[in-house]
Amino acid sequence: MSVFNRIKTSSFLLCSIVAFGALQLIAGALFLSSLSDNKDSFETASSANDKVMALTNAWYALNAARADSNRVLIWLQKDGPSSSKIEGMVQHGKEQIALADRWFKEYQSGPAIPGLDPALNDRLAATYQVYSTQLSTLIGIAANRDMPGLFGLNIANDQLAMEADYNHWRDAISKLSKQASTRSNQAFATMLWLLGSILLIVVFFIGLCWRVMSRVLIQPLNLALGHIRAIEQGDLTQPIEIDRSARNEMARLLAGLHGMQLALVKTVGNVRASSDSILTGVSEIAAGNNDLSSRTEQQAASLEQTAASMEQITATVKQNADNSHQAAKLALSAAETAEKGGEIVDGVIKTIFGLEESSKKIAEITGVIESIAFQTNILALNAAVEAARAGENGRGFAVVAGEVRNLAQRSAVAAKDINTLIAESSARVQNGSKLAGQAEDSMQAIVVSVKQVRDIMDEISSASDEQSKGISQVGLAVSELDRVTQQNAALVEEASSAAQSLEAQAAHLNSAVAVFRLTQEAERKAVSVKSAPLRAVRKPAMAVASNTSENWEAF
Incomplete structure (x- = not known):
C-alpha cells in the first residue's frame, strides 16, 4: 500500500499518456514503413510492367515488319515485280520498324528494374539492333522488288537470337515478380505479428493502468468520500488514517x-x-x-x-x-x-x-x-x-x-x-x-x-x-x-x-x-x-x- 501511496497521480497519468503515445508512434512507424515498402513494390511493378509492354510492342512491331517482307516475296512470286500491293506492304514494314525503334527507346529510357541482370539488357539491346538493321535492309530489298536478294538475305538466325534473349528477359522479369510477391507476403505476415504483439502489449498496459489507478486514485477517493459522508451526518469521531511518508495527491x-x-x-x-x-x-x-x-x-x-x-x-x-x-x-x-x-x-x-x-x-x-x-x-x-x-x-x-x-x-x-x-x-x-x-x-x-x-x-x-x-x-x-x-x-x-x-x-x-x-x-x-x-x-x-x-x- 505504501508503494502505491508514493506514486503521484499526475506522474502516473503523464507516464500513461507517454506510454500510449509511444505505442501509437511505434504502430504508426510500422504502418508507414509497410506503406513505404508497398509503395516501392508498386512502383517497381509498375515500372517493370511499362518496360515489358514497351519491349513486347517493339518485338511485335519487328515481327510485323518481317511478315510484311514475307508477303512482298509471296506477291513477287505470284504477280511479279509489277504487283500494285508491294508498295503498301513496304511502306507498312518501314512504319513498323520505326514504331519498334520508338518502343525500344522508351524501354531503354525507363528506370532500371531492381534485381535484373544488366548483362541481359545489354545482350537484348545488341540482338535487337542486329535484328532491326537486318529487317531494314530486307525491307529496302523488297522496295527494289529484288526477289533473288530477298531469298539471298537470311535473317532467321537473328530473329531466333532476339527471341531467345527476349524469352530470357521475360523469364527474369517473371522471377523478379514472384520474388517481390513473396517478400510482400512475408512483410504482411511480419506486420500482422508486430501489430498483434503491440495489441497484446496495449491490453496488458491497460490492465496494469487500471490496477494502479484503482489503488492510487479510486480506493483513496472512496475512503475520502466515506469520511465526508460521516462528517456530513455530524459524526466527527471516526479517525482518518494518513500515511506521513506518502507524497501523492490522494x-x-x-x-x-x-x-x-x-x-x-x-x-x-x-x-x-x-x-x-x-x-x-x-x-x-x-x-x-x-x-x-x-x-x-x-x-x-x-x-x-x-x-x-x-x-x-x-x-x-x-x-x-x-x-x-x-x-x-x-x-x-x-x-x-x-x-x-x-x-x-x-x-x-x-x-x-x-x-x-x-x-x-x-x-x-x-x-x-x-x-x-x-x-x-x-x-x-x-x-x-x-x-x-x-x-x-x-x-x-x-x-x-x-x-x-x-x-x-x-x-x-x-x-x-x-x-x-x-x-x-x-x-x-x-x-x-x-x-x-x-x-x-x-x-x-x-x-x-x-x-x-x-x-x-x-x-x-x-x-x-x-x-x-x-x-x-x-x-x-x-x-x-x-x-x-x-x-x-x-x-x-x-x-x-x-x-x-x-x-x-x-x-x-x-x-x-x-x-x-x-x-x-x-x-x-x-x-x-x-x-x-x-x-x-x-x-x-x-x-x-x-x-x-x-x-x-x-x-
Whole structure:
C-alpha cells in the first residue's frame, strides 16, 4: 500500500499518456514503413510492367515488319515485280520498324528494374539492333522488288537470337515478380505479428493502468468520500488514517480532510462552550438597549418641541423678509415710474423745442408770403396803369387787376396776423419750455429719492434674508438633530430586536451544534472554556451606556 501511496497521480497519468503515445508512434512507424515498402513494390511493378509492354510492342512491331517482307516475296512470286500491293506492304514494314525503334527507346529510357541482370539488357539491346538493321535492309530489298536478294538475305538466325534473349528477359522479369510477391507476403505476415504483439502489449498496459489507478486514485477517493459522508451526518469521531511518508495527491487529500476534521472538532467544541456565555451577554445587551431606548425617546420628544418653536420663529422672520421684499419691489416700481416720467418730460421738452423751431419756420414762410403779396400788389398796380392806358379795351383787365390787388392786400393782412399769432405762440412755448425744465429737475430729484428709498429697502430685505437664513439653518440643525435622535431611537429598537433575535439564534446554534458527536477529550476541552472575558467586557459597556445617557440629558 505504501508503494502505491508514493506514486503521484499526475506522474502516473503523464507516464500513461507517454506510454500510449509511444505505442501509437511505434504502430504508426510500422504502418508507414509497410506503406513505404508497398509503395516501392508498386512502383517497381509498375515500372517493370511499362518496360515489358514497351519491349513486347517493339518485338511485335519487328515481327510485323518481317511478315510484311514475307508477303512482298509471296506477291513477287505470284504477280511479279509489277504487283500494285508491294508498295503498301513496304511502306507498312518501314512504319513498323520505326514504331519498334520508338518502343525500344522508351524501354531503354525507363528506370532500371531492381534485381535484373544488366548483362541481359545489354545482350537484348545488341540482338535487337542486329535484328532491326537486318529487317531494314530486307525491307529496302523488297522496295527494289529484288526477289533473288530477298531469298539471298537470311535473317532467321537473328530473329531466333532476339527471341531467345527476349524469352530470357521475360523469364527474369517473371522471377523478379514472384520474388517481390513473396517478400510482400512475408512483410504482411511480419506486420500482422508486430501489430498483434503491440495489441497484446496495449491490453496488458491497460490492465496494469487500471490496477494502479484503482489503488492510487479510486480506493483513496472512496475512503475520502466515506469520511465526508460521516462528517456530513455530524459524526466527527471516526479517525482518518494518513500515511506521513506518502507524497501523492490522494495522500495530501486525506491529510487535508484529517486537518479539516480536527478543525471542525475544535470549532464545534468552542461553539458549544461559548453558546451559554453568548446567551447571557445577549440578555444583558437587550436590557441595556431597552433602557437606552426609553431615554432616547424622551430626548426625541424634547427636540421635537424645540424644532416646533424654531419653525414658528422661522415663519415670523420669513414673513418680515417677505414684507421687506414687497416694499423693495414697490420702491423699485416707483423708481421705474419716476424714471419713465422723467423720460416723458424730456420728450415734452423736445416737442416744445420742435414747436418753437416750427414757429420760426412758419414765421419765415409768412414773411415770404407777405413779400409775395407786396410784389403782387405792385404788379396789380402796374396792370391797372396799363389797363387805363388801353382805354375801353383794358377795362376788363383793370377789373381783374383790382381783384388781384385786393387779394394781395388781404394776404398781406393775413400774413401779419399769422406773424402776430406765431410771436405769441413762441412766447408761450418758451414759458412752457422753462416750466418743463423745472419739471424735469423735480422728476430727477424724485428719482434720486426713490432710488435711496429702494437701496434702504434692499438693505433691510438683505438683512431680513440673512436673518431668515440663519434661523432656517438653526431650524435645520435642530430638525437634523431631531431626525438623528429619532434614527438613534430606531437603531436602539433595532439593536434590541437584533439582541433578541441573536439570543434566539444562539439558542438555535447551540441546538444545531449538539448534532455533532465529539470524542470525550474534545468535549472536556470544550467544557473547560470559561466565559470570564465576556463578563469583563460587559461592565465597561454598561458604563459607556450610562455616560451616553448623561450626555443626552445634559444636551
